[in-house]
Amino acid sequence: MFTFTQIKAATNNFDVANKIGEGGFGSVYKGTLLDGTVIAVKQLSSKSSQENREFLNEIGLISCLQHPNLVKLYGCCVEGNQLLLVYEYLENNSLAHAIFGSEECQPKIDWPSRQRICLGIAKGLVFLHEESTIKIVHRDIKATNVLLDKELDPKISDFGLAKLNDDGNTHISTRVAGTIGYMAPEYAMWGYLTYKVDVYSFGIVALEIVAGKSNMKYRPDENFICILDWALDLQKKGNLMELIDPRLGSEFNKEEALRMIKVALLCTNPSPVLRPSMSAVVSMLEGHDDILEYKFDQHEFNFQAMRDQYDEMLVNSSDCPNISECIYLNEELQ
16 A cells, blocks of 8 residues: 555656556556655546446456566555556556557567567466466457557556456356447447457457557548458458558568468457457467468458447347447447
8 A cells, every 4th residue: 555645756746747648547657666666656536436446446356466468566545535556667658659659759669579569468368368366358458558668568457347257157248348449249239248358359459569550540541440340351352461560661570460460350250259269369379370270251241240230239129238338339330
């Protein structure tokens, strides 16, 4: 437990010069403790019981987890209306900042670094899904929730939405929570939550790593909604190499890049049953497992088909447990 006085001193009273990030949860500040330890302080608002639950959820989960590809939680501060989480400070901010940010602020992310980042995220998810004493579905894997240390090694962060699955259930039905553009269709539409939801989100992040572009903010032309839509079209045309970030020039391993794209498309299969486990993903990325052993077939799936599925579901499913979220997401896709 940290005192609010300690945190104020470490961040120079939350000086704007120390502000390194901001999101729906609040702000993040860089700070230095009296012993010289550099920290990142996540300041959560306490405006609702939901935000309070996410705060407690994050403390409870991440304090139980130790893995090289998960961010370390040093402690917390709860005083009055202050809800503060104190993490290790990671020098290169987030993956989103590294690959989507302005060029003058970006670290140089060459191909070996991208391969290592993608593999590190996958290994972190293997730990959460298969190796940890308590099995966890993160529910919000995206580029902004992957932080990078000084060596550009990735660490998964933000466990406020994570769900435990330690009672042997194959799935749970739950309120939809996550980020549009990264949510698996079965979860977004029906609240059907399994580990394969994280697998889908990982696939989107892997495509972003290869392309160097945000899934929801890049449209090569009006025919495509996002990077995934474009990638599926390139797959049909047999021209997946066009997806690769042009900033890499010719300085990348073409075999590794093509493998990463194919693994990403496997992970984003509309059917959760056809998505690989994260341990299988690691094996494929490392070249130990043949991608062709998996059903590498996206059929005629596209985003118009997904919109049609949403429309049909909204008309026919009056008892949908997540109807408000379904309507919202449908409007976003439209």
